[in-house]
Amino acid sequence: MTLEPERARHLVRTSYDQLGKGYADWARQNADPVRQRYLQYLLTHLPAGSKVLDLGCGDGSLITAHLVRDHDVTGVDLSSTQIEEAGNTIPNAQFICDDITTIDLSESSFDTIVAFYCLTHVPQQELPSVIARVAAWLRPGGLFVGSFGVDDEPGSVQDDWLGVPMFFSGCRPETNREILTEAGLVIEQDRIETVEEFDQKVRFHWIMARKPGQ
Ligand SMILES: C[S@@+](CC[C@H](N)C(=O)[O-])C[C@H]1O[C@@H](n2cnc3c(N)ncnc32)[C@H](O)[C@@H]1O
Secondary structure (H helix, E strand, O other): OOOOHHHHHHHHHHHHHHHOOHHHHHHHHHOOHHHHHHHHHHHHHOOOOOEEEEEOOOOOOOOHHHHOOOOEEEEEEOOHHHHHHHHHHOOOOEEEEOOOOOOOOOOOOEEEEEEOOOHHHOOHHHHHHHHHHHHHHEEEEEEEEEEEOOOOEEEEEEEEEOOEEEEEEEOOHHHHHHHHHHOOOEEEEEEEEEEEEOOEEEEEEEEEEEOOOO
């Protein structure tokens, strides 16, 4: 049985609150080369001074802290523990504790929006509206880079994920593509990437897409 979106969100928030630095510590230990490759792409290709929105930034140590060296970065996360840690350790970025499904941000206000390993916690029925919001927040010509699920998963709870219960959801690659295209984004790169988690191979659908215009 899947959870109502509000209950799913409550579970994600409280579990990341409980995990604290535990998630980033595990992610660093797990040394995910896919995350590093997409991060490296951004570090190499974004024009200096870009306005970047990092959705589901966690404690900021994995992505925000690297991007903030050359860019104006805003991180958003549901978990107050993650955001507090981010604010304490990365003083030159802006952090907002909020929900990406409801947060109010100005239209056309970001050059780049990233969502690394965050959208698989968003209930699948809410994914189209989140991506429509991403498209609205991007300036024309702006870039979106994010990881999605690969399975039609309405929503399930893993009882012990890094020691806490965690909610996951997602859509098949063809649905992810449709959602981006319907939001008006043009897909530039679209790959299924495999990473190792707990000695198991886990697949994610990574998409780079652009808002048309200049
Ligand atoms: C797996 S961590 C990813 C952290 C980092 N982006 C990375 O590259 O590993 C997912 C993060 O997304 C956040 N998150 C999940 N659902 C969210 C939502 N609806 N709004 C804001 N943040 C959310 C969680 O609190 C968590 O910190």
